[in-house]
Amino acid sequence: MALVPMETALERLLQGVEPLTAERVPLDQAYDRVLAEPVTALRTQPPFHASAMDGYAAHGVDAGAIGNRLAVIGEIAAGSTFSGTVGKGECVRIFTGAPLPAGVDTVVIQENVKVAAPGIIELLETTVAGRNVRRAGIDFMEGDLLIEKGRLLGPAALSLAASANHPSLSVVKRPLVAIIATGDELRPPGSATGPGQIISSNAYGIAACARAAGAEVLDLGIAPDRRDATAALVREAVAAGADVIVTSGGASVGDHDLVHEVLTGEGMTLDFWKIAMRPGKPLMFGRMGEIRCLGLPGNPVASLVCSQLFLKPLLARLGGKPFRQDMRAAILGADMSANDHRQDYVRARLEERDGKLVATPFEMQDSSMLRVMAAAGGLIVRAPFADPLAAGEPCPVLLID
Ligand SMILES: Nc1nc2c(c(=O)[nH]1)N[C@H]1C(S)=C(S)[C@@H](COP(=O)(O)OP(=O)(O)OC[C@H]3O[C@@H](n4cnc5c(N)ncnc54)[C@H](O)[C@@H]3O)O[C@H]1N2
Numbered sequence: 001m002a003l004v005p006m007e008t009a010l011e012r013l014l015q016g017v018e019p020l021t022a023e024r025v026p027l028d029q030a031y032d033r034v035l036a037e038p039v040t041a042l043r044t045q046p047p048f049h050a051s052a053m054d055g056y057a058a059h060g061v062d063a064g065a066i067g068n069r070l071a072v073i074g075e076i077a078a079g080s081t082f083s084g085t086v087g088k089g090e091c092v093r094i095f096t097g098a099p100l101p102a103g104v105d106t107v108v109i110q111e112n113v114k115v116a117a118p119g120i121i122e123l124l125e126t127t128v129a130g131r132n133v134r135r136a137g138i139d140f141m142e143g144d145l146l147i148e149k150g151r152l153l154g155p156a157a158l159s160l161a162a163s164a165n166h167p168s169l170s171v172v173k174r175p176l177v178a179i180i181a182t183g184d185e186l187r188p189p190g191s192a193t194g195p196g197q198i199i200s201s202n203a204y205g206i207a208a209c210a211r212a213a214g215a216e217v218l219d220l221g222i223a224p225d226r227r228d229a230t231a232a233l234v235r236e237a238v239a240a241g242a243d244v245i246v247t248s249g250g251a252s253v254g255d256h257d258l259v260h261e262v263l264t265g266e267g268m269t270l271d272f273w274k275i276a277m278r279p280g281k282p283l284m285f286g287r288m289g290e291i292r293c294l295g296l297p298g299n300p301v302a303s304l305v306c307s308q309l310f311l312k313p314l315l316a317r318l319g320g321k322p323f324r325q326d327m328r329a330a331i332l333g334a335d336m337s338a339n340d341h342r343q344d345y346v347r348a349r350l351e352e353r354d355g356k357l358v359a360t361p362f363e364m365q366d367s368s369m370l371r372v373m374a375a376a377g378g379l380i381v382r383a384p385f386a387d388p389l390a391a392g393e394p395c396p397v398l399l400i401d
């Protein structure tokens with residue numbers, strides 16, 4: 001079977017993927033979520049002409065001349081109001097955020113006055129009429145559209161929604177990802193391993209990628225290489241309402257590689273399988289109704305590279321989030337030989353030299369080597385059939401966490 005080119009695989013992965021339905025969450029849980037309905041202002045802010053400074057509220061005509069003396073006839077703090085009338089030659093002590101008395105339009109800051117006598121201030125500077133006042137509605141008016149649907153909610157958007165009097169927001173649901181590791185040889189971290197056994201590591205990195213893309217994770221543990229055991233975990237994932245089922249291992253051609261058979265038996269229609277990439281060739285993708293199934297290769301580095309390249313964009317799209325791979329232009333730190341028919345993602349050490357990013361491939365690129373992967377800041381991307389590349393030549397690098 002011909003290997004599927006990377007671009008084709010990515011295109012088919014995202015074909016027809018729409019953001020999930022909405023759910024309402026309290027504001028304090030809405031950070032980094034995607035707005036499903038526009039936010040309009042339920043109130044006007046500020047709801048009154050407010051003082052922007054601590055000082056004295058006065059008529060503009062009284063504030064303009066140095067030496068003017070004004071009688072202080074009252075005081076207003078933020079949260080209270082002044083019900084009296086301020087006449088010409090009068091003022092009211094006022095604090096930042098407090099509503100201006102009716103008819104008054106200017107605040108003289110307290111640094112620009114001196115107390116001339118008890119209850120009398122004298123102006124030391126001129127203040128232009130209208131200064132130091134926030135007019136009602138300068139931020140927003142009731143009914144204004146404040147935040148558009150589809151916006152990723154950051155700190156300012158959350159404070160704005162709160163200020164507009166929304167205690168909760170309608171956001172796109174987080175995709176739920178069920179992760180199933182497969183393999184008789186696998187034992188959870190912390191186990192004593194017997195002959196032929198290794199520690200199951202893939203689910204941890206896959207889960208971290210999923211969370212980074214905004215998903216919730218359900219780790220269903222390890223299925224031994226038996227159809228019934230693997231099918232039982234797939235059914236558990238379906239029953240839990242998973243939007244995406246991710247398996248690791250069992251995707252290749254070995255006699256114990258059951259994943260395709262089991263997923264198909266549970267109702268998956270295969271979309272594509274086996275990609276022209278390295279690592280990650282055995283990657284499998286299909287649909288089980290609305291559920292997307294991603295069969296990741298068992299080799300630990302392949303599972304991580306495929307999570308970065310396939311799982312993250314799929315989850316971001318389901319969650320309505322923008323997503324772009326972080327590609328950088330770098331300088332190659334060592335010669336590389338010509339590439340074969342698979343797009344290569346070469347683990348590389350990154351460093352900055354003379355303000356330029358230098359990417360040096362690790363000598364050992366075996367897709368079982370997690371230590372190399374963890375030390376790599378990026379993956380040099382080598383197109384299929386790329387010519388040899390000499391140290392010092394430019395090369396594209398995909399930054400990884
Ligand atoms: N004859 C062929 N053999 C292989 C091919 C091929 O095309 N023809 N492809 C190779 C490639 S490339 C990869 S990648 C692996 C992937 O195969 P599977 O997806 O079936 O993975 P497994 O055989 O189950 O495991 C491979 C390797 O990874 C270890 N593993 C599996 N799961 C975990 C886990 N959760 N944590 C840590 N390590 C895990 C497993 O023990 C194996 O060592 O197939 C090649 N073979």
Ligand code: MOO
Pocket residue numbers: 277278279280281282297299302367368
């Ligand atoms: O492509 Mo496999 O994923 O090399 O290790």
